[in-house]
Amino acid sequence: MDYCEKFEMALEKVQKAPRYTGGEMNTTVKEWDETPLHFGFCFPDTYEVGMSHLGLKILYGLINRESWSLCERFFMPWTDMIELMQKDEIPLLSMESRRPLNEFDVIGFTLQYEMSYSNILAMMEMGGVPLDGTERGEQDPIVVAGGPCAFNPEPLAPFIDAFMIGDGEDVMTELNRVILQRKTDGWNRERCLRELAKLEGVYVPSLYDVTYEEDGRIHAVKPNCPEAPANVKKRVVVDLNNTYYPEEIPVPYTEVIFDRIMLEIMRGCTRGCRFCQAGMLYRPVRERSLERLTDLAEKLQEATGYEEISLSSLSSGDYSCLPELIRTLMRNMKEKRVSISLPSLRIDSVLKESLEETQQVRKTSLTFAPEAGTQRMRDVINKGVTEEDLLEKVRDAFSGGWNSVKLYFMDGLPTETEADLDGIADLARKVVGEYFAVPKDQRARGLRVTVSVSIFVPKPFTPFQWAGQDTIETVFAKTEHLKKVLNIKGVTFNWHEPYVSFLEACFARGDRRMGKVLRKAYEKGCILDGWNETFRFDKWMEAFKECGLDPAFYANREREEDEIFPWDHIDSGISKPFLWREREKAMRAETTRDCRKGCNGCGLQKWKGVCGYANAGSV
Amino acid sequence: MRMLAVFEKGERIRHIGHLDIQRSVQRGLRRSGLPVAYSQGFNPHILITFASALSTGACGKREIMDVTMAEEVEAETFVEKMNLAMPPEMQIREARAVDNKHPSLMGMVAAAEYDLMIRDETQGEKLAEAVGKMMERDEIMAIRKTKTKMAECDIKPLIYSLHAEKIDKRWHLNAILTLTERESCKPKMLMEALAREAGIEEEVRMLVTRERLYGTLDDGTLAALERL
Numbered sequence: 122m123d124y125c126e127k128f129e130m131a132l133e134k135v136q137k138a139p140r141y142t143g144g145e146m147n148t149t150v151k152e153w154d155e156t157p158l159h160f161g162f163c164f165p166d167t168y169e170v171g172m173s174h175l176g177l178k179i180l181y182g183l184i185n186r187e188s189w190s191l192c193e194r195f196f197m198p199w200t201d202m203i204e205l206m207q208k209d210e211i212p213l214l215s216m217e218s219r220r221p222l223n224e225f226d227v228i229g230f231t232l233q234y235e236m237s238y239s240n241i242l243a244m245m246e247m248g249g250v251p252l253d254g255t256e257r258g259e260q261d262p263i264v265v266a267g268g269p270c271a272f273n274p275e276p277l278a279p280f281i282d283a284f285m286i287g288d289g290e291d292v293m294t295e296l297n298r299v300i301l302q303r304k305t306d307g308w309n310r311e312r313c314l315r316e317l318a319k320l321e322g323v324y325v326p327s328l329y330d331v332t333y334e335e336d337g338r339i340h341a342v343k344p345n346c347p348e349a350p351a352n353v354k355k356r357v358v359v360d361l362n363n364t365y366y367p368e369e370i371p372v373p374y375t376e377v378i379f380d381r382i383m384l385e386i387m388r389g390c391t392r393g394c395r396f397c398q399a400g401m402l403y404r405p406v407r408e409r410s411l412e413r414l415t416d417l418a419e420k421l422q423e424a425t426g427y428e429e430i431s432l433s434s435l436s437s438g439d440y441s442c443l444p445e446l447i448r449t450l451m452r453n454m455k456e457k458r459v460s461i462s463l464p465s466l467r468i469d470s471v472l473k474e475s476l477e478e479t480q481q482v483r484k485t486s487l488t489f490a491p492e493a494g495t496q497r498m499r500d501v502i503n504k505g506v507t508e509e510d511l512l513e514k515v516r517d518a519f520s521g522g523w524n525s526v527k528l529y530f531m532d533g534l535p536t537e538t539e540a541d542l543d544g545i546a547d548l549a550r551k552v553v554g555e556y557f558a559v560p561k562d563q564r565a566r567g568l569r570v571t572v573s574v575s576i577f578v579p580k581p582f583t584p585f586q587w588a589g590q591d592t593i594e595t596v597f598a599k600t601e602h603l604k605k606v607l608n609i610k611g612v613t614f615n616w617h618e619p620y621v622s623f624l625e626a627c628f629a630r631g632d633r634r635m636g637k638v639l640r641k642a643y644e645k646g647c648i649l650d651g652w653n654e655t656f657r658f659d660k661w662m663e664a665f666k667e668c669g670l671d672p673a674f675y676a677n678r679e680r681e682e683d684e685i686f687p688w689d690h691i692d693s694g695i696s697k698p699f700l701w702r703e704r705e706k707a708m709r710a711e712t713t714r715d716c717r718k719g720c721n722g723c724g725l726q727k728w729k730g731v732c733g734y735a736n737a738g739s740v
Numbered sequence: 741m742r743m744l745a746v747f748e749k750g751e752r753i754r755h756i757g758h759l760d761i762q763r764s765v766q767r768g769l770r771r772s773g774l775p776v777a778y779s780q781g782f783n784p785h786i787l788i789t790f791a792s793a794l795s796t797g798a799c800g801k802r803e804i805m806d807v808t809m810a811e812e813v814e815a816e817t818f819v820e821k822m823n824l825a826m827p828p829e830m831q832i833r834e835a836r837a838v839d840n841k842h843p844s845l846m847g848m849v850a851a852a853e854y855d856l857m858i859r860d861e862t863q864g865e866k867l868a869e870a871v872g873k874m875m876e877r878d879e880i881m882a883i884r885k886t887k888t889k890m891a892e893c894d895i896k897p898l899i900y901s902l903h904a905e906k907i908d909k910r911w912h913l914n915a916i917l918t919l920t921e922r923e924s925c926k927p928k929m930l931m932e933a934l935a936r937e938a939g940i941e942e943e944v945r946m947l948v949t950r951e952r953l954y955g956t957l958d959d960g961t962l963a964a965l966e967r968l
Binding site for chain 1: 750752753755756757760761763764766767768769770771773778784797825826827828829859945
């Protein structure tokens with residue numbers, strides 16, 4: 122039996138076979154032998170998670186659109202499948218033509234969250250790709266990665282040949298061209314990597330040397346060859362209207378997490394919330410035009426038959442002509458029975474009018490993210506939202522017939538005290554109060570207020586990159602306190618175990634040595650760490666110990682202003698002095714205005730013509 | 741008017757469950773731009789029924805959907821537009837327009853014809869030999885599993901026909917089995933009984949393909965459901 126037959130047999134035995142079978146509408150299977158460059162897109166999590174990801178759909182379409190390249194998808198199998206694959210020696214196969222990972226010229230991982238890192242190793246090993254870059258030979262694929270976590274590439278430096286930093290649409294094709302040239306000109310790996318390092322936005326970690334201080338902090342990161350720039354600038358696509366966006370996307374047979382059209386209305390955010398890494402990394406804010414969006418919505422709907430379109434961005438409420446966009450989409454989609462949903466509503470920006478229009482089609486639960494319970498704490502994190510804003514929106518929602526509200530908070534934020542935790546409960550109680558203030562005959566029955574409190578993880582390129590995370594013990598104590606104060610009728614309290622957040626913090630600000638811990642933990646059997654049922658914290662702690670590293674050094678340690686960070690040689694466009702200034706303001710609970718109201722000098726202004734709000738107003 | 745359309749559920753997507761097949765067909769209809777009718781109410785859905793749910797893991801050669809149209813549509817147009825809108829594994833074979841008074845297909849299903857491809861050649865050999873012996877018995881006992889209980893029952897009256905044939909080194913069983921809302925014999929039940937007859941203890945690995953669905957004529961003989 123060849124591996125394809127064995128794979129078919131394995132499908133008979135696994136829990137969810139459809140996640141492995143492919144053949145979905147709008148997937149592309151190109152002629153292998155007639156297409157010179159073969160790209161394996163790897164999503165280091167399950168099919169259901171990966172197929173919900175917009176970036177995959179963009180790059181899949183973008184690579185397949187070029188006549189000279191093809192893109193096939195790979196996902197992380199679940200444990201039952203992994204066992205069968207190991208037992209029957211089945212390699213990791215692509216969804217399209219069922220080819221093993223190591224037959225591709227280049228394989229690309231998307232780095233969406235740190236807890237998927239062990240899956241990267243697992244997928245490479247199952248796909249027959251040597252894990253360490255130095256172990257790879259001329260026949261092996263070039264391994265690349267991109268996505269938000271690529272901004273601190275260091276923990277993955279041993280395993281990834283080249284990182285793409287920033288927006289992927291342009292650099293993806295440039296990178297593929299170089300790898301195609303490797304094939305045609307017969308370049309060796311070393312030559313190819315050096316050529317890649319010349320591309321703007323590409324970081325080749327093997328071309329840099331890291332030295333450490335005695336206490337474990339970084340002394341310096343220096344390029345070791347002329348092709349490698351001292352600082353790697355992130356890529357920015359300036360004009361979203363003229364940037365590729367897919368007009369048809371794969372439609373899974375089975376339900377995935379986001380089973381709908383995702384219309385990216387803008388990229389970036391001007392709010393400047395100090396905990397938010399995406400808000401810094403995706404700067405500057407760029408909008409797609411109303412015309413482009415209505416056209417895309419039309420084409421995507423026709424190509425997919427989806428019954429729902431969600432407007433996607435970091436802060437959809439800030440889109441400059443949101444009410445008009447919603448009105449237009451609703452008008453165009455009404456006949457087709459397509460509903461429009463607004464997922465990441467910011468509580469201060471949604472117009473009552475748009476709320477009423479959403480309701481016209483479907484009454485989904487409303488989500489608000491005040492993030493912190495007291496005004497002081499919200500000022501610290503620069504979440505420019507007041508209690509009155511929130512209560513007003515909630516009031517509108519309840520009198521408009523909603524009965525379900527989700528509130529998202531974080532605990533463990535810098536400067537947090539018990540009063541801030543109690544504030545979460547106060548706010549929840551007030552939300553409940555708003556519901557009961559609506560006359561009984563005018564409100565929907567069955568109030569549901571869900572309070573979710575996640576644990577703050579300090580991230581690179583944010584004003585809190587210097588901050589220590591709460592220890593596991595502190596988080597537990599805070600959770601106990603929250604359980605007590607949030608025991609309110611009509612309120613459900615969702616809390617998180619701190620272990621995952623702790624490890625996430627280690628990787629988020631980890632250096633190259635974290636790569637050793639990752640490999641060790643993987644060898645001990647750690648995979649699918651983002652899933653409760655497979656996460657093995659004890660194994661991770663053993664791995665730290667055996668590598669002689671202290672996780673608290675990465676997670677809980679408060680850094681000095683002048684510390685050299687592992688990611689300092691990556692240029693996100695946001696300057697370190699700006700971030701430190703923001704940190705200082707945070708400590709004083711001072712807010713910073715939205716960049717749309719005037720430039721705050723974050724650093725992006727140094728790139729001419731990139732940010733539309735640069736140098737606007739007085740600093 | 742309604743459209744009775746015969747479609748295929750291909751081998752690659754045989755593990756897709758019935759609910760997902762339903763949703764995929766609905767999305768296909770929405771992509772096709774055909775004038776389908778929607779239900780009234782808060783969450784409008786396409787008015788569509790399927791003659792019979794096909795089990796997860798089974799392929800279907802001639803499955804039948806019944807779609808209510810909002811306007812008159814030619815059957816050929818329906819097939820053409822749907823085939824552009826459906827993935828290769830779910831193509832429409834033929835369609836027939838009927839008026840709204842046409843009885844519901846679900847109530848008319850009487851039997852289904854299956855092709856059971858035995859993956860192992862030796863097992864296939866044994867099973868093929870056992871067919872004649874089993875069919876000579878007065879009763880064929882099998883286990884019927886429902887969500888709540890297991891009961892033994894005689895499937896002999898539920899088997900219209902059963903024969904074995906070797907195609908390309910593999911044994912295939914062709915079976916026409918009763919399939920009604922009241923009682924039915926699943927391929928798995930038949931295979932358990934036959935394996936017992938053949939003295940096979942290990943699990944028989946097979947590929948199940950439902951070839952077609954039958955209704956009955958006035959005289960009780962079977963006829964293709966989509967033609968009734």
